Amino acid sequence: MGNPVLRQVARELSPQEISSSETALLIADMTDTLRDYGGIGLAAPQVGVAVRLAIIEIEGGPTRYGELEAMPLTVFINPEIEVLDSGVAAYWEGCLSVPGLRGLVERPQHVRIRYTTVEGKPAEFELHGFTATVFQHEFDHLNGKLFVDRMTDMSSLSFEREYERYHS
Numbered sequence: 001m002g003n004p005v006l007r008q009v010a011r012e013l014s015p016q017e018i019s020s021s022e023t024a025l026l027i028a029d030m031t032d033t034l035r036d037y038g039g040i041g042l043a044a045p046q047v048g049v050a051v052r053l054a055i056i057e058i059e060g061g062p063t064r065y066g067e068l069e070a071m072p073l074t075v076f077i078n079p080e081i082e083v084l085d086s087g088v089a090a091y092w093e094g095c096l097s098v099p100g101l102r103g104l105v106e107r108p109q110h111v112r113i114r115y116t117t118v119e120g121k122p123a124e125f126e127l128h129g130f131t132a133t134v135f136q137h138e139f140d141h142l143n144g145k146l147f148v149d150r151m152t153d154m155s156s157l158s159f160e161r162e163y164e165r166y167h168s
Contacts, residue, residue: 001098001146003048010043010050010142012078018120023053027075027118030055039096041134043141046097052078054138058131068130077116079139084126085110091133092167093147094160102163104156105147107133 017023026049034042034055043054053075060070088106095101111132114124127135137147151157158167 001148003097005045005048005050006097006141006146007144008045008050009144010045010052012052013116015120017051018077018116018118023118026051026053027055031057031073033096037096041138042096043138045141045144052142054079054142056134056138058134071131075118076113076139077118079113079115079135079142081136081139082112082114083108083110084112089129089133091130092156092163093133093137095137095147097141098146098148100160101148102158102160102167103148103151104153105133105137105150106152107136107150109133111135 013023026044026047030042030044030047033047034057040058041054041056044051055073055075056071057073058068058071060068085108087109089109090104090106092102093105109132110126110128112124112126113135114122117123140146140150148157
């Protein structure tokens with residue numbers, strides 16, 4: 001937090017850029033970073049590159065957010081989100097760009113994702129629940145937003161140690 005790239009609206013990747021060696025290298029670097037830090041999602045602006053690209057990888061199984069369906073490492077290029085139901089739920093969010101903090105954020109729980117694959121093909125699917133929250137969090141980075149910008153009650157902003165002690 002504080003790096004100006006995190007507050008920029010990222011630009012779209014052209015078809016030529018999608019298939020470039022530079023983009024392949026960026027994806028490889030982002031994958032290493034995601035796995036090194038134990039995250040489930042990472043957007044290009046988080047590594048200083050203001051392009052509309054994010055990666056998500058979710059291990060399936062039980063979590064504090066309930067049972068999650070596994071998602072293999074997937075690359076989302078020029079993604080868009082459409083809210084399909086205005087019903088919201090609140091989850092405690094953390095972020096590799098805001099280390100050491102967590103906050104309670106309400107987000108819609110039924111969305112459609114449209115994006116371009118690394119092969120340059122259009123794709124889309126619907127998401128519900130916590131997984132919908134994950135995608136909204138990551139794609140917010142492509143619009144210069146952090147989870148703290150979505151918080152409606154800043155009194156829930158907590159250091160991770162205090163979150164674990166009082167809120168988990």
